[in-house]
Amino acid sequence: MGQKHQKTKKSFFLMDSSLDRDSGVVKKVFMKKIFVVLFFLVIFLSIAGAAVYSYRVPLINRNLSSLFSVPVSLEKFDLTSRSITVGGFVIQNPPRSIVPRAMTVNSIQINTPIWNFLEPNTEVES
Secondary structure (H helix, E strand, C coil), X not given: CHHHHHHHHHHHHHHHHHHHHCHHHHHHHHHHHHHHHHHHHHHHHHHXXXXXXXXXXXXXXXXXXXXXXXCEECCEEEECCCEEEEEEEEEECCCCCCCCEEEEEEEEEXXXXXXXXXXXXXXXXX
């Protein structure tokens, strides 16, 4: 009975040492899992980015309208690393105002790196 117990211990240790030889297989499986997770993460982030890009103008309209408490409409908004373009921007006045619109902008293009606006002390000169 003691010999069988020793054989199982031996085979257990042999199996343990065989894992060292097969560790390449384990690494391949692990790398494959990481690759699959990263692949689906990239796909998900691409779809989410496309959705935000598609709905950027309605999102801006809704947020500006709630910020100013008056209807705001924006037809075009493009943001690149070197410029900002806004088109068809209208801020309505409150309902009982004499003038229906507070501000109308047909087109604005600001050609400067976007990083300039991310600094703590941004100064705009016109």
